[in-house]
Amino acid sequence: MNDRTIYTINARGNMFLEVTKEYFSLDDEVMHSEINGMFNELIKILNSKGINYKSLKSCLTPKYDRKEIGLIFDSSKIESNWYGYEVFEKLIPLFNKDSSHSILCGDYIGDNELQNELFFRFYSQIKQTNEFKYQHSTQFFIVYINNLSENMFNKLISDLTDYQPFIGFFDLTNQSFMKSYLSTILANSFIKNNRTIILEHEDDRDNSENVNLISYPFEKSGYEVKSLQGIYYGVFLSYKIEREVFEGFESDTDFSLNSISPIVSKIKEIEIEENKFEYLKTVKKGKLKKANLIAYSKKELTQLIQKKIKSNYIYNMTDLKTHNIFKFDILIELLNTMDEIVKITIGFEYKSENGKLRLITLY
Structure with a gap:
């Protein structure tokens, strides 16, 4: 039997495993089998598309020596309602073709009662590059990128400075309120694995197909798009921005442990x-x-x-069968x-x- 490592499991932002376990009243032993069965299928799908799962480690797991950034764009400065497309049309050509990253994005959303807090936190952490007028948190579109070298980090900022909708960035390398908050509101968008873009597509679409559902201009910059069903992408290919384990999200750790062991015990x-x-x-x-x-x-x-031990999630779950x-x-x-x-x-x-x-x- 071969040793196996699952780099990450997302039961924090993806409810599939939790719903499956509860709906069918599955015990840990059965869930262990189900998770590994899904993972085996994921490997087959990736292999059929010429993607080596091991090559994704750097963009699926956190690194102590790599940087993370939240690029901030003022959507009120973009004429098109599809401002996400406009941002990525500018951003995609700036990536190093031989690097790997997970990219998450979304608006800086929050309930009305949070607006004062979000305003204060925004100004306390932003490194501003262009002038802007803060009206409401939702005017800001944020793109999170992990696995950056110091040079990549600085080059992205430098290359975007002349783009007026780019108004600054958050350095998300270390823990902060902003990093934790963004982990709750940003959605996984795609993986850039060297010259390949990996996306999710509908669960009723066959995995033999490759579809650019988000329609960002990847091909225009020389990237090849590969896609797979969201059920596999969501559980195994969704990067989790680091944050402490909040109450109510402990099951994420349990499912991660369950991926390597048919018996799950609380860490004591x-x-x-x-x-x-x-x-x-x-x-x-x-x-x-x-x-x-x-x-x-x-x-x-x-x-x-x-x-x-509760200040973060676990990763690189390995079953050393030998x-x-x-x-x-x-x-x-x-x-x-x-x-x-x-x-x-x-x-x-x-x-x-x-x-x-x-x-x-x-x-």
């Missing part, structure tokens, strides 16, 4: 073996020093990780004594029978 305890702790204090000394953790005792480090080990990664942020944000990726073994996590690595 973090385990760091003595030899592993000594390894971290020596081999990973530089990372611990940078994060101001070098003086932590094993108990203190365990307590910190326990506290941070060793009968289930493992996954999580990315946490820490503020050191120099007020620098340090990101640490931690790999855990998941012991599903008792809800224990054994720390495997940290970097």
Whole structure:
């Protein structure tokens, strides 16, 4: 049996798995089989379109050393009602042809009682590039892009500065109110995987077809469009902007764990073996020093990780069948004594029978 890794599962913004489990009263063992059956089908579909699932890792999982941006466009400065098309007509040619990203977008929406808060938060985080007049939150169209190098990040801003509807950006690399809020309102639009654009199409359309349902001018810039049914795209190819696990969204973690284990237990305890702790204090000394953790005792480090474990979603869910080990990664942020944000990726073994996590690595 081959080892397998599922980079991400979206049960946070996609209700398919939760509805299926509740409607048919399925237990964890059956759901494990169903999730993996869907994943097997996804791999077949991608392979039939010449897409290697492994090539999507960089745009489906968060990276401690990559940047994220929210490009802000004032739709009141665009004459067309289809301002999304106008924005992407300008933006698509600016992408590096050999890079991979998940792109989400949407209006800066919010109920009337939130408008004062949204106004304040907007001005507190925007890096302005062009003049604009704030009238209502919904006038702003935001495009989120992940997996950017420092150079890509700066070049996008520079290339868009002369485009008057582009009024600024949010640096979404680190946790903030804006990053968390946008994670609740932006929708997955497409994946740019080098010179291929991956989109979803209707569930009643055959997966042998490739359709550009959103009609953005990808082909005009030399990209090839591939599409698949939304049921597969939504669960396995939808990037989740990082945020803490809000009450009511815990099932996202449960389904992610269920993808690698037929038994799902709530995470109760973090385990760091003595030899592993000594390894971290020596081999990973530089990372611990940078994060101001070098003086932590094993108990203190365990307590910190326990506290941070709910600060984000899990990814890289791996079933090491040859060793009968289930493992996954999580990315946490820490503020050191120099007020620098340090990101640490931690790999855990998941012991599903008792809800224990054994720390495997940290970097």
